[in-house]
Amino acid sequence: MNIQEKYINRCLQLAKKGLGYTRPNPMVGCVIVHNERIIGEGFTSPYGGAHAEVNAIKSVKNKGLLKESTLYVSLEPCSHTGKTPPCTNLIKTYGFKKVVVGCVDPNEVVNGSGISQLRAAGIEVEVGVLRAECIELNRRFFTFQREKRPFIRLKWAETMDGYFDRDRAQAVVGPYWISNVYAQQMVHQFRAEEQAILVGTTTVLNDNPSLTVRTWAGQNPVKVIIDRSLKVPNDAAVFNGGGKVLVFTEQNREDTEVAQYIVIDFQQSIAHQIGNQLYRLGIQSILIEGGAQTLQTFIDAELWDEAYVFKGDVRFEKGLEAPVIKNVGATTRTLINNEFLVFKRYND
Numbered sequence: 001m002n003i004q005e006k007y008i009n010r011c012l013q014l015a016k017k018g019l020g021y022t023r024p025n026p027m028v029g030c031v032i033v034h035n036e037r038i039i040g041e042g043f044t045s046p047y048g049g050a051h052a053e054v055n056a057i058k059s060v061k062n063k064g065l066l067k068e069s070t071l072y073v074s075l076e077p078c079s080h081t082g083k084t085p086p087c088t089n090l091i092k093t094y095g096f097k098k099v100v101v102g103c104v105d106p107n108e109v110v111n112g113s114g115i116s117q118l119r120a121a122g123i124e125v126e127v128g129v130l131r132a133e134c135i136e137l138n139r140r141f142f143t144f145q146r147e148k149r150p151f152i153r154l155k156w157a158e159t160m161d162g163y164f165d166r167d168r169a170q171a172v173v174g175p176y177w178i179s180n181v182y183a184q185q186m187v188h189q190f191r192a193e194e195q196a197i198l199v200g201t202t203t204v205l206n207d208n209p210s211l212t213v214r215t216w217a218g219q220n221p222v223k224v225i226i227d228r229s230l231k232v233p234n235d236a237a238v239f240n241g242g243g244k245v246l247v248f249t250e251q252n253r254e255d256t257e258v259a260q261y262i263v264i265d266f267q268q269s270i271a272h273q274i275g276n277q278l279y280r281l282g283i284q285s286i287l288i289e290g291g292a293q294t295l296q297t298f299i300d301a302e303l304w305d306e307a308y309v310f311k312g313d314v315r316f317e318k319g320l321e322a323p324v325i326k327n328v329g330a331t332t333r334t335l336i337n338n339e340f341l342v343f344k345r346y347n348d
Helices: 003-018 052-059 063-068 087-094 113-120 131-137 139-147 181-193 201-207 270-280 292-300
Strands: 029-034 037-043 070-075 098-103 124-127 151-158 163-165 196-200 222-226 245-249 259-263 285-290 306-311 330-335 338-344
Touching: 003 029, 003 037, 003 052, 003 070, 003 098, 003 131, 029 052, 029 063, 037 052, 052 070, 052 087, 063 087, 070 131, 087 113, 098 131, 113 124, 131 139, 139 151, 139 285, 151 163, 151 181, 151 292, 181 285, 181 306, 181 330, 181 338, 196 201, 196 292, 201 222, 222 270, 245 270, 270 292, 285 292, 306 330
Parallel strands: 070 098, 098 124, 151 285, 151 306, 196 222, 196 285, 222 245, 245 259
Antiparallel strands: 029 037, 029 070, 306 338, 330 338
């Protein structure tokens, strides 16, 4: 790792501190280097607050050093006025001699204009240091901007013999745990990392989930359910605990304080319609937790980006078969007595 990569890597470390809090803004980290010594650091504040460059500049005690310093940032500085003024203006004001950028911002209101403005002001700009790593960090933001849909993360647990759930012929409410407590805690981490969470009708009726973050620090995701015929009762846990619930259905029903009903055509691609509607609502990422049919619907539509699968050390011998992903390899690691598989279908 060369010296520039070292500083951009530090930017990435800082940026990760904003995971789950900066959206809809991307996570960005910034360091300011003078004579090969870091004199300032910053990362993007929660939405509406200062960007990484502003926080890094504020942290520098002797502002007189900035004209002789290089600013490293994981994502192209913004060049437009949003909740805050353009970062390019502040960089130009302090007269940095050089700016090193990890990757270009795909947002159409930036997309190279920040770099162009800095170069026009006589500042040397280098772009593309650890580019793949910078894009990977903000894969949710990049997917939303480039593909006009949310980043879609699938999650499920399955038994050693490939079952998602036991036979629910008898009326039993509540989940059958397949994964261990460590995997269950990781699921709450995933919930905190994504902006929304989605399940189907059967999952709500069988398990009565609250879909909140409980064993991890973070904000609760927006709850989304697919309820074609509006079978889910109003006293279901998903409607409690605060926050709006988005309900995709074919039935017309007036919105309430808790639920927003969105009508889609169940004869057409459900996955693509949901993706389009969530994009319209500004949802940048979503975790799909079930059920098996809902997960397979998104898999078959090739509308997913990551899939996290926990394989427990139990056998059901019969029941509901787990979703199947074909033609995509997985990385595998051990989580005590569970296997943890990660599938990725996107390319940087």
